[in-house]
Amino acid sequence: MKLDREVILETALTLLDEVGMDKLSTRLLAERLGVQQPALYWHFRNKRALLDAMNGEILRRVHERKLPEPGETWDAFLRENARSFRRALLARRDGARLHAGSEPDPADLDMVEEQLASVVRLGLPAPQAMTLLIALGRYTVGCVLEQQATPPDAAEQQQALDAAAASRPLLAEAFANYRRAGPDALFEIGIDLMLEGAKARMAGNEPPKRRTAAPRR
Incomplete structure (x- = not known):
């Protein structure tokens, strides 16, 4: 599976539903994606940037008005x-x-x-x-x-x-x-x-x- 922003975000949102904010981590996300943790930072400079992108993706999909x-x-x-x-x-x-x-x-x-x-x-x-x-x-x-x-x-x-x-x-x-x-x-x-x-x-x-x-x- 090609690792890109879209794949990372979709997997991260699925994990959020499964484990919640308290347990969501880049380590867990990397394990789910089958990659090493540093691979995520080619697409998101840190966890905060990832969370901001997740929030933006939710709003893009659902916030219509x-x-x-x-x-x-x-x-x-x-x-x-x-x-x-x-x-x-x-x-x-x-x-x-x-x-x-x-x-x-x-x-x-x-x-x-x-x-x-x-x-x-x-x-x-x-x-x-x-x-x-x-x-x-x-x-x-x-x-x-x-x-x-x-x-x-x-x-x-x-x-x-x-x-x-x-x-x-x-x-x-x-x-x-x-x-x-x-x-x-x-x-x-x-x-x-x-x-x-x-x-x-x-x-x-x-x-x-x-x-x-x-x-x-």
Whole structure:
């Protein structure tokens, strides 16, 4: 089998699904590929570069909503963009952890510029657009980090926590609602709050409309 970047990345992503971030190593990857470890460094200068490339490959394959569609409003696009990003992070085991430590590829900056320009053209001022894109991205990573970090004994922990909260009615109700909602609905609620907050802030920054004086009779 010819060793190239594509083969290395595909094998590394398969290993990530099998063993997770904690156990993924260049030594293990080299063993799976049947090569010596230094052979990997002809294609990736170090493990960090490999992880960044793995993250980029996941986003390339799964993150499809990077630009607005015709007729889409800025808030509708940002919602779909966050959903698409979340799907990409969830597509692989520990996908959020992989992304959280990654560095942006300079080759992707043209796409970021185009994305930002598209949102600005839809009516969101550039400073707010960049801030909101970053905030939504970090919120999405945080949500997926929590979801993917669920321990094997999560059900037992939840039962113990619910039992301890039983004598605290507000907490008991909040926990029950939280359990019923699930990660998908909770993610959507957070996106709603952020987008509605952004729209409210924009409305509050609009100059007051000048009143037209009533004609004298």
